[in-house]
Amino acid sequence: MEHQNNIKQIASETEKLFSGAKIEWDKDKDSIFNETFATLISEPETKVVGLRQNMLRLSIAASFLLLVGIGTFAFLFSKTVYSPVGNHLTAELPDGSTVEMNAQTTLKYYPYRWYFQRNVEFSGEGYFSVEEGKKFTVTSTQGKTTVLGTTFNIFARDDSYRVFCKTGKVKVSNPSGEFVILAPNQKTMISAGVPSEPVFVSEPENILSWRNNIFLYNAAPFTEVVREIERQYGISITSENKLSGTISVNFQKSPNVEKVLSMVCKPLGYSYVKKSDKHYEIIKNN
């Protein structure tokens, strides 16, 4: 009974409280209609709908293209490292592998494909320290070298392709797939298009000495030594004579190129003339 009375009292109290109450809106219905809807509903309707659908289709197409674009970009994006003449530099690859690059050497790889495929395109001379991991492939026009994780030296210039394996195991193949496998301290070269049988190297420092700017040649063709001097000093060396003969010589890269030139020219009966600052000519002595 008391409950009923309470309820009744509350009902009448609240009725009294709210009698004449109103929510005080900042804007009334009509001004909202005029601001928001009046122009909207007077627009020709097909245009609105068509535009919306077109926008949807366009944005789907655009995002698809964007995805394809990003994918293609990531797939094709490559990085090229070039060590110019007269220079040495060390390139670091995404997995921490490094390549010490001799003068006039080019290295190209695909950073976004690296996780799937450790593949570099290479020309010139370089000493590779490859981190353990998936197959690591160095491709040059003359041949291909495949490793898992080792250190090795590649010389890939003109018609020459020579690989020396310092540690681990290295597979060297020619473009048609014939290959040899090198054990530590073995070297091979691709001559006449075929990889030669591995040869043990008794003084491996001689092959890697370029890293310390020391150049050691044992019965090397004279032209090859001349090309190396051009690269190391960033000069051009010409000759009207055919440069022939082999030479055993070693030199350290010193500031004085003429000292080096006379060292290699004399024993074979050649001499040199300075033509300009960066140009020398070699002449056969009579």
Add this chain to the structure above:
Amino acid sequence: MLLPLISTTTLTPEEFKNIFDANFDEIRNYIFYRCGDKELATDIAQESFLKLWEKREKIKLTHIKGLLFKMASELFINQYHHQKRTRKIVENIGFDHQDYSPEELLSFEQLKEKYESLIEKMPDNQRVVFLMSRIEGLQYREIAERIGLSVKAVEKRMGNALNYLRTSLISEN
């Protein structure tokens, strides 16, 4: 067996205007009762009618009020839960006390104070029914039609609201 065939039509701008005039305030009040936020209530009412205009090509004229309340309710739930605002329902209501005598004004202020926080803490579904009845002076039948309930259910919610106020007042004393 005959199913009632409810034909759909495309709203003309004139029809839309009529629907807007007939329903906008109701929708806006309804959301206000739920959150006590005038700005949010206005936004949501406006957005509901924008949605109605977007959907104007397949409209069942007989269901329009229910559709609007449903859309507003959904919009409200989606937005409100992201931005828990404080309710200031009673504070946002303008009371008509122009010609009150000083004594009447005093008792009015006491009444207001007594009910203010209770109404704000009242469960949502009870408060909606309670305020529709008290502020807009709607019949239970009209309330039922707006929020898509049976008259019985509205009666029950109103009873629950009064009961809630009673128990809260008792526990306060």
